[in-house]
Amino acid sequence: MIVVEGLSVSFGAVQALRDVSFEAQTGKITAVLGSNGAGKTTLLRTISGLKEPASGSVMLNERSLLHVKPENIARLGVGHVPEGRGVIGEFTVEENLRLGAMMAKVNLSAGLEEQYERFPVLGERRKQHAAKLSGGERQMLAMARALIAQPSVLLLDEPSLGLAPLVTSQLMHSIHDLCATKNLTVILVEQNASTALRISDHAVVLHLGSVVANDVASKIAADEDLRRYYLGMVE
Amino acid sequence: MDWLRFGRRPIITTALVAAAVVVAVVTTSTVRDGVAVSIALAVAIAGVATLTSKGIRATHPALARAALTVTAVDVALFATYFFSATTNFNLAIGAAMSIVLLGLSFLTGASGQISLGNGAFMGVGALIMAIWANHHATTPIAITLLIAVVGGAFVGLLLGLPATRLRGPYLAGMTLAFAVAFTGIVNTFSSWTGGDAGLQLPSAAPAPHWLVSFFSAQTSLFTTGTMWLTDITIVVTGVAFFFMANLFASRTGRAMRLIRDNDVAAELVGVSLPRARVIAFIVSSAYAALGGALWTLINNSVSPPTYSFALSVTILSLIVIGGIGTIPGALIGGLIYAYSTNVISWITTQTGLNPQGNFASQLNGIIFGGLLIVTMLFAPMGIAGAVRRLWVHRRTKTALE
Amino acid sequence: MDPFLTSRIVSDILGGLTNGVIYGLVALSLVLIWRSTGILNFAQGAMPMIATYIGMVVFAHEFSYWPCVAISLVVGFAIGGGTERLLVRHLYGKPEINPIVVMVGFLIVLEGVAAAVWSTEPRGIVNPFSPIDFQLGGKPIAMSAFSLYEVITAMVVMTLVAVLFRYTKLGLQLRASALAPEVSRLLGVRVSRMLTLGWVLSMGVGTITTILVASNFFTGLTPQVMDGIFAFGFIAAAVGGLDSPVGAIISGICIGIILQFVGDFLNSNYIILVALGILIVSLMVRPNGLFTKSSVRRV
Incomplete structure (x- = not known):
């Protein structure tokens, strides 16, 4: 389980995350949604130690991850599939x-x-x-x-980016299966909200670095305003 | 009434010039000396007056640069009259070195590249100077210097051809190879270059006729001993700095700085990378050759082993300590070079080292190498950069208060 | 063919090979550092020179050749690791001339210190290998027990490095840290240790090279013993491509052989000119080296 509390991150004068708090439960998929520049990637990079937060805390099963080097966080069982996949x-x-x-x-x-x-x-x-x-x-x-x-935790950054719809849906299926069979804590960052919400248990919506919604996935999916203003899902 | 806009400045300037002429006439014994001294003082006063005029830097930057150069050269020339022969020799060697440093400073400041072979390029200029003087003794000095510069530029072009496609480490490594190879190359053409023994100028270079005939034999100014060599070096240095200051400020200079900061962006806005890189490298080689040619003139001979890899490293150290990428940095580096030998022998005596011992003979390299590391780590823009930062800091502080 | 000419050619190839493996080793050590930390180490000749003085001169009275070699190696490793930690670490991410300038300064300081402590007089290193050429049919060929020792040692070192990088876990981590440091960290690789290790390894290769050069009866050890060899090694690395260890070795050997022919058939004064010519031409034809897959530099 990952618990993020009061997390703020800045790049010089620009604040990328403001007071972000949420929990990602074990055995569940937590989607982090929002438009470009909402701070989703920064959130993942902060959890895995690539970016130092200005304030707040990140806990992995009661253990603080603050000031722990990324390679040691990885060794604690946090797998991070970065933006653009990072395949060598x-x-x-x-x-x-x-x-x-x-x-x-x-x-x-x-x-x-x-x-x-x-x-x-x-x-x-x-x-x-x-x-x-x-x-x-x-x-x-x-x-x-x-x-x-x-790993016990899997951080996925935009896995569907650049993939065909069919491939995306297969991928989402395997993420869902994995999470269930391996009892993983999955944090899934996606711009493609509808696909992500379909397989997620819980969802956090970020806008300009702040949390605007944090609820069960089905409720987020049903909220008209959220869908329209933050997730860009217009029917 | 245009002059009213300038307030009382022209009146003060005229008065000062008149006073200077009177002082010169009173203090000098011969007419020509008096004329020379009054000219020197008048030029200095006029230069300072131009420089301190409000807004001249913004409206006529080239004129301001010219005034600064003329004033500095004028003062330096005047000073040589009072200096001892040793001081003048050191000054000439240092001034020629500052030309070399200026070339390297331009290369780095404009293109972000570095050359470890400028000592060898100096050697190219030095040898061309000597070879030409040995074959055509009657060529005026200015022409011979120009030939040396062109020769340096040509060798720079040969080596610089691949530099069009090269980034820092490759050019540095290639120029290092050239520096290490230089003595060997000189020996290959020993029938021309005299090999390790080098060449003597056919006779001690005489002062040009017009200089002698203007001041004639009755005056000691300019023509005595080697003083005129120092003076020629100072004038050439002034011309070299003036040219470079304009190049720095020109469109080409701006384009080159863009390359240094971000070459991809530079290419996107239409700057031709290969051309700019080669030009920067050629200019730096030509400046090095000019410095080397002046050394030949000052020393009346050339000794190729001087232009070893160690000299290239000394050049690098001097400009880094002075402030790489800046114009004042080259002057500071040249001054340091003029007196480094004295300072190091002073350190040797102060620390009680055996002057003939191993350690004392290596002190030069150890100190320069150490300064190179320390400067690059803690003040990458050298003395010039540090001073400028202090200056800006103080100005903003006063502005805030 | 004329038997005299044949034996001359064979001699040139053998002599060139002996020089070439040395250039190849220097090039390899440069590539190791370039790949791991993106720095062209201009002190690559001087750092192992210090290690060699300490191992082969300071301890020469107490120990025989081989223990001295071991001591030099250990000192070389320490100099490599220490330099990376204390000096080079501050240069990552700086403009590319900064590390060049600092390493040139380091080169001068090291050579100055070595000359101050041990003087510039060449020190012979007594070793078990005879420098006298073998005889073949009553004629000497350009191969002695010593040059055989040089070539075999170089081959062994090159093979060891290749095996390390290609087939071991450590090699995989070293390569990954060089190619994708951030991704490697996310996979638990201790990248900062790998950078240090890159320097340690490179100094290992460098120290062996310097010992080979200095053990040569006709050279001896001087503070500047590696200056010229560094230039040839750099040329080999640049021609082969600073990214390519295999390219470095191959072009080192080729350059060694070509230059031997130049020295024999033309004039030994032309060697350095031809080497410079090779460098310039090859950089114009393939700026990234003959053996690297051309890649686009990122902004």
């Missing part, structure tokens, strides 16, 4: 996965097998350079690379 194109698929398995205490070959089973296409292309993969395949690789370390 110069590495082969398998090298990317081996890098992901580096800090895990699991057996490497068993871990690889598990991921190839979950994403068969990665198994077929394991010797290929990651730069040659399609957008959807890269997203799978990025997820697999995070999952192979057996």
